[in-house]
Amino acid sequence: MSALRDWPIKRKLTAILLLISGLVLVLTSAAFVTYEVVTFRDTIQSHLATRSRILAANSTAALAFANEADAREILAALKYDPHMLAAALYNQDGRVLATYPVAATADLIPAAPRPDGYRFEGGRLVGFTPVAQGGNQRLGTLYIASDTKAVSDALRLSGVIAIVVLAIAMLAAYALAAALQGRISAPILALAETATAVSTRQDYSVRAPKLGEDELGTLTDAFNQMLVRIEDQDRELRRYATELEQRVAERTQELQERHEAVRRNAAELLAANQELDAFAYSVSHDLRAPLRSIDGFSHVLLEDYAAQLDQAGRDSLQRVRAASQRMATLIDDLLKLARVTRAEMRTEVVDLSGMARDIVAELQRATPERHVEFAIAPGLEARGDPRLLRVALDNLLRNGWKYTAKQPRPQIEFASTNVNGERAFVVRDNGAGFDMKYADKLFGVFQRLHSAAEFEGTGVGLATVRRIITRHGGRIWAEGAVDRGATFYFTL
Amino acid sequence: MNAGKILLVEDNPDDIALTMRALKSHNMTNDVVVAQDGVQALDYLFGAEGSAGPDELPAVVLLDLKLPKVNGLEVLQRIRADERTRLLPVVILTSSDEERDVIDGYRLGANSYVRKPVDFVEFTAAAKQLGLYWLLMNRAPPAPRRA
Numbered sequence: 001m002s003a004l005r006d007w008p009i010k011r012k013l014t015a016i017l018l019l020i021s022g023l024v025l026v027l028t029s030a031a032f033v034t035y036e037v038v039t040f041r042d043t044i045q046s047h048l049a050t051r052s053r054i055l056a057a058n059s060t061a062a063l064a065f066a067n068e069a070d071a072r073e074i075l076a077a078l079k080y081d082p083h084m085l086a087a088a089l090y091n092q093d094g095r096v097l098a099t100y101p102v103a104a105t106a107d108l109i110p111a112a113p114r115p116d117g118y119r120f121e122g123g124r125l126v127g128f129t130p131v132a133q134g135g136n137q138r139l140g141t142l143y144i145a146s147d148t149k150a151v152s153d154a155l156r157l158s159g160v161i162a163i164v165v166l167a168i169a170m171l172a173a174y175a176l177a178a179a180l181q182g183r184i185s186a187p188i189l190a191l192a193e194t195a196t197a198v199s200t201r202q203d204y205s206v207r208a209p210k211l212g213e214d215e216l217g218t219l220t221d222a223f224n225q226m227l228v229r230i231e232d233q234d235r236e237l238r239r240y241a242t243e244l245e246q247r248v249a250e251r252t253q254e255l256q257e258r259h260e261a262v263r264r265n266a267a268e269l270l271a272a273n274q275e276l277d278a279f280a281y282s283v284s285h286d287l288r289a290p291l292r293s294i295d296g297f298s299h300v301l302l303e304d305y306a307a308q309l310d311q312a313g314r315d316s317l318q319r320v321r322a323a324s325q326r327m328a329t330l331i332d333d334l335l336k337l338a339r340v341t342r343a344e345m346r347t348e349v350v351d352l353s354g355m356a357r358d359i360v361a362e363l364q365r366a367t368p369e370r371h372v373e374f375a376i377a378p379g380l381e382a383r384g385d386p387r388l389l390r391v392a393l394d395n396l397l398r399n400g401w402k403y404t405a406k407q408p409r410p411q412i413e414f415a416s417t418n419v420n421g422e423r424a425f426v427v428r429d430n431g432a433g434f435d436m437k438y439a440d441k442l443f444g445v446f447q448r449l450h451s452a453a454e455f456e457g458t459g460v461g462l463a464t465v466r467r468i469i470t471r472h473g474g475r476i477w478a479e480g481a482v483d484r485g486a487t488f489y490f491t492l
Numbered sequence: 493m494n495a496g497k498i499l500l501v502e503d504n505p506d507d508i509a510l511t512m513r514a515l516k517s518h519n520m521t522n523d524v525v526v527a528q529d530g531v532q533a534l535d536y537l538f539g540a541e542g543s544a545g546p547d548e549l550p551a552v553v554l555l556d557l558k559l560p561k562v563n564g565l566e567v568l569q570r571i572r573a574d575e576r577t578r579l580l581p582v583v584i585l586t587s588s589d590e591e592r593d594v595i596d597g598y599r600l601g602a603n604s605y606v607r608k609p610v611d612f613v614e615f616t617a618a619a620k621q622l623g624l625y626w627l628l629m630n631r632a633p634p635a636p637r638r639a
Contacts, residue, residue, distance in 0.1 A: 280590075281588070281590055284588035284589070284590050285557070285558045285586070285587045285588045285590075286558070286587070288587040288608075288610055289504055289506070289507065289587050290506075291610045292506070292507065292510065292587070292608060292609075292610050292612070292615065293504075293506035293507075293510070295610055295611055295612050296506070296510040296513075296612040296615065297506070297510075298612075299612035299613065300510075300513065300612075321611075321612075324610060325611055328610035328611075339591075
């Protein structure tokens with residue numbers, strides 16, 4: 001049998017109703033039967049008493065004269081009552097004078113009278129009644145024993161009545177419970193059915209039928225309102241989902257297009273790079289050869305025909321040679337810039353401080369007559385391509401070296417600093433500096449803020465540096481003032 | 493001067509003239525053989541169709557890279573592939589110092605790589621040093637036995 005709490009609500013309600021009415025009926029019946037039995041016992045007890053007293057009054061003469069035959073006759077009248085089991089008359093001395101039935105056995109008749117009164121004893125009703133004459137002189141005692149069949153009959157009868165009433169009442173109660181439990185269970189069942197429909201079919205459009213204005217009605221209303229809200233939200237959600245799907249599809253399409261564009265760009269870039277490569281290669285080979293001829297044959301003229309040339313002629317040839325050599329330098333620098341753009345990047349941790357010290361040592365070896373005070377912060381490291389970073393750092397330090405040439409106490413510093421929460425490396429000098437008005441031209445190819453007469457150079461160095469920093473995903477910028485030095489900042 | 497010759501493989505007549513001039517200033521012109529492209533250079537070393545080639549290999553080959561028909565690196569490859577010229581000293585003398593040319597040159601077995609300076613004074617100095625080094629100072633490998 002399943003646990004009570006798992007029963008369907010209908011059965012539960014019926015069971016509760018039957019249990020309550022059954023309990024009430026059983027208690028009522030028990031009270032009724034008890035009352036009946038108690039009352040009946042009292043009644044038969046008083047009947048026995050009355051009968052005993054009449055018999056006792058009739059027995060005075062027989063006792064007074066100890067007339068056994070009379071006494072026996074008097075007692076024999078009891079045969080008309082089938083419930084009478086036995087009777088006896090005791091004389092004044094407590095001896096038995098006569099018994100009923102005449103041959104009564106000893107277990108039916110007590111040997112001596114007991115105290116007066118009527119009582120139930122061992123399944124019998126027994127009574128001892130005094131026999132007196134003239135109301136005061138006691139002549140003996142009358143003993144009567146009656147069975148209690150009447151009581152048990154009465155008890156059985158009332159029991160049967162009680163059971164019949166109980167059965168009828170329970171049937172009626174069951175019928176009523178079955179009919180009335182629907183009032184409570186029907187709305188609950190309707191709610192449950194609706195809830196099942198919602199949960200199994202995800203159909204939020206169903207509504208639970210309302211069957212009354214009681215608490216269940218309120219519950220049904222609340223449930224239905226909840227369904228309305230869920231339905232709204234569900235519709236909204238579906239709309240969002242559809243929109244989202246659509247947007248995802250659009251975005252996917254967009255991304256695919258963009259991916260396609262990127263792929264095309266990459267292919268174009270690759271082609272451009274290959275073209276640049278071929279261009280640089282041919283520049284490297286073919287552009288220098290004519291310069292060599294220009295310089296070489298100018299030199300031949302100067303050597304072989306010096307006598308035929310005047311000073312102006314020789315000067316002109318010298319200028320031709322200087323120009324061709326300068327152009328060779330320009331070509332070399334441009335090729336370096338192109339190389340920086342083309343070079344494959346290999347990223348590792350680079351010891352910038354050590355690199356700066358190497359470059360400075362190299363500069364000092366090349367120009368031992370110059371005395372520049374260097375301050376290189378120790379332990380500066382960055383992730384990047386060591387060869388490219390070396391080119392960048394070399395250009396920056398060489399720049400400082402070059403532009404402090406006219407400074408009596410030249411100083412160059414390499415350090416790092418914090419710019420808006422980002423680490424930036426700093427190369428600072430106290431040299432010629434520049435006008436901030438032209439700061440944006442500093443990093444352009446062939447852009448120079450000084451004449452070649454003042455400071456020689458091709459205007460490619462800082463462009464190369466910027467290209468390297470940009471390839472590392474960093475930024476470079478400069479601050480300075482004329483004759484107050486320049487400071488270059490870069491991030492990696 | 494010893495009998496060793498220089499094989500100058502060079503297509504640019506200006507460069508030929510300037511190189512000859514630079515070598516002449518050190519009395520080395522008699523020892524220079526000029527090939528104006530890769531095919532000529534190979535013909536000189538291995539002989540044209542049917543011919544036997546020179547009796548004697550040059551002391552050094554000064555090899556330009558950008559050459560018509562067969563380029564310098566191919567010439568170098570052929571020189572190193574042939575038993576007779578496997579050990580022949582080859583100096584690449586060219587305009588470019590593109591890294592890949594330098595690497596390819598050495599990988600194919602060049603003995604030296606010299607970039608021609610634009611400045612004629614420097615160019616002359618380089619030619620002189622090359623001539624002196626390879627003709628006089630360097631001990632050439634023994635001549636291979638002829639079949």
